[in-house]
Structure formats: structure tokens, C-alpha cells
Amino acid sequence: MRLEWLEDILTINRTGSFSSAAERRNLTQSAFSRRIRQIEDYVGVQLFDRSRKPVQLSQVTQAQVGQIEQVAGLLRQLVVDLRRGDRAASNRIVIASQHSLTTSLAPRIIQGIQDRGEEVYVRLRSANLDECFALLLSRNADLAIVYSLQDSDPFAGDYLEAIDLWADQLVPVLRSDLAREVMAGTVSELPFVAYPNEVFFGTIMTERILPALAGRTVAQPKAETALTIAALELAAAGVATAWVPLTLARLALSQGRITDLSPVLPNCLLSIRAVRLKGARSLAEEVIWNHIFESRRVGAVSS
Numbered sequence: 001m002r003l004e005w006l007e008d009i010l011t012i013n014r015t016g017s018f019s020s021a022a023e024r025r026n027l028t029q030s031a032f033s034r035r036i037r038q039i040e041d042y043v044g045v046q047l048f049d050r051s052r053k054p055v056q057l058s059q060v061t062q063a064q065v066g067q068i069e070q071v072a073g074l075l076r077q078l079v080v081d082l083r084r085g086d087r088a089a090s091n092r093i094v095i096a097s098q099h100s101l102t103t104s105l106a107p108r109i110i111q112g113i114q115d116r117g118e119e120v121y122v123r124l125r126s127a128n129l130d131e132c133f134a135l136l137l138s139r140n141a142d143l144a145i146v147y148s149l150q151d152s153d154p155f156a157g158d159y160l161e162a163i164d165l166w167a168d169q170l171v172p173v174l175r176s177d178l179a180r181e182v183m184a185g186t187v188s189e190l191p192f193v194a195y196p197n198e199v200f201f202g203t204i205m206t207e208r209i210l211p212a213l214a215g216r217t218v219a220q221p222k223a224e225t226a227l228t229i230a231a232l233e234l235a236a237a238g239v240a241t242a243w244v245p246l247t248l249a250r251l252a253l254s255q256g257r258i259t260d261l262s263p264v265l266p267n268c269l270l271s272i273r274a275v276r277l278k279g280a281r282s283l284a285e286e287v288i289w290n291h292i293f294e295s296r297r298v299g300a301v302s303s
Helices: 003-015 018-024 029-043 065-090 099-104 106-115 129-137 176-183 200-213 228-236 246-254 283-298
Strands: 092-098 121-127 143-149 160-175 189-194 218-224 242-245 258-260 268-277
Touching: 003 018, 003 029, 003 065, 018 029, 092 099, 092 106, 092 129, 092 283, 099 106, 099 121, 099 143, 099 228, 099 242, 099 246, 106 121, 106 283, 121 129, 129 143, 129 268, 143 200, 143 283, 160 176, 160 200, 160 228, 160 246, 160 283, 176 258, 189 200, 189 228, 189 242, 200 242, 200 268, 228 242, 228 246, 228 258, 242 246, 246 258, 268 283
Parallel strands: 092 121, 092 143, 189 218
Antiparallel strands: 143 268, 160 242, 160 258, 160 268
16 A cells, blocks of 8 residues: 555544645645545545544544554655665765774774765775775775885876875884883893784784894794784783884873883884775765865874
């Protein structure tokens, strides 16, 4: 049964008059009467007691008023949900970001879009660097927010568009009470949290950090994780020194849970970049891209 039919029945029940109900339903009385007949023909029973003034529902219909109201409400909500779903589909964008950026920066980017009143539905996919590019190239993500070394350009190519967003650093941190000994330069061995070689930060540790430590101290891997947030917590627990992005460590540093050991241990400069494929793109993608670009200029996200 149509939603408009159910609403016709409920309107007559509220007004007690075909003419008043027709006026509320924005129909002429003759057109409204024809529609009521059509409803009754469809159902196969008389829905109204026309012998009474004001008009009343028949006993059979009156017994079902609660169910009619419930079904009408469900149908109205279904219409709303379908329309909302259509808007979400047309305004939908998928962002791939490295795990540490998903934790530290991506939520603020999305919040900034919502604060501007933009009706954009964002799906956030957290992955390692290679997976972010795989999602982008397979068009399972519209754009990626990733780290790169400041002195390298892995995004060069005719098919990619990239913008530098903000600067970051991979810094060594450790629980504050244990950091004092390291800062004093009295340790001969340095336990550290390792990253797997196949992940981005594992490559940095192997190619940049560990060679810089050679001859200064003996670095000993104490634990391994692919997740920077886990490495941060291991350092805060005092398990070992961990190299993590400064943006991720900032809160724990301000709370005094950990100490930045950069004055005595090597760190590495990083760039945070937004990357997308060149070519035609949706309105939602343009909204996100423009917001990120503007945030970069005013430093809104990195603050």
C-alpha cells in the first residue's frame, strides 16, 4: 500500500471530515473522494463509516490505526534513509592513510571538513605505505595521506598529483625517568623498538637511524611492531626507546610521560603529503583536497 494512502486514512481519522482532510492533503474534495474509493477497492473492504457525522473509521479500520501509523512512520523513514543514502553515495570519498597519520592527523582533517558544514561522507582506511598506494592505484581510495622523507620524491610521475602538507620528525622517545640516563650519555647499549623491514619506518630505521648510531652506542632490538602507536606505548612503558612521529608523540610529551631524546640520538625529517591520481574527480574529492590545501597554508591541522 502506498504511503500517501495511509496518510489519507490517518488524516480523515484526525479531522473527522472528507472535506477537511482533502484540504489538508491539498486535493479537491472530488479528487480526494475518488482516491478514498480507490483505496477501498484495493483493500476490498469499506474503511469508513459514512453514516456517521463526523465521518469515523469503520470498526475494522479503527482496530488497525496503531499499525497504520507505525507502517506510515516506517515508510517515511525509509524515504528519508534512501535519500540520505543517495546523497552519501554521491558525496562519498575514501581516504587511505598510514596508521600513525590515521591516529594523529586524519581525524582533525575530517573534523575540519564537518566544521565547514560540508556534506561529505568520508571512509578512512588505515594501511601501511605500500597498501595506501595499492588502494590509490586500484581506485579503491580517492586520495592518500602519507609520509615521505624530505629529501626524496617517491611520488614523481605523470599519473600522480601530490602536495606537501606539513613537516614532521621521526624522534626517539623513552619513559621520562629512564630517559635521564640516555640523555647523560652513560649508556653503552640502547634497547630500541624495531619496525619490520618491509614497512616505511622500518626502512628509515635501517637506512638512516641505525647507521647514525653506529660507533656511538650498541643498538639492541628489544621488541618489534609495525604500528607506531604501539611503539609509542612501549616507550612510555619503559620497554625500550622508540622512534615515532613527533605529531603522534606530542600529547605524551606534553604530559611528561616520555622525553624526546633528539638532543643525543639521531632523528629524521619527514614530510606529510596528500597524493591522488590525476584526471577527472568528484565534487566530494575536490572539497576534501581544497580543505587540505587550505589547512596546509594556515597550519590548521599541524597546530
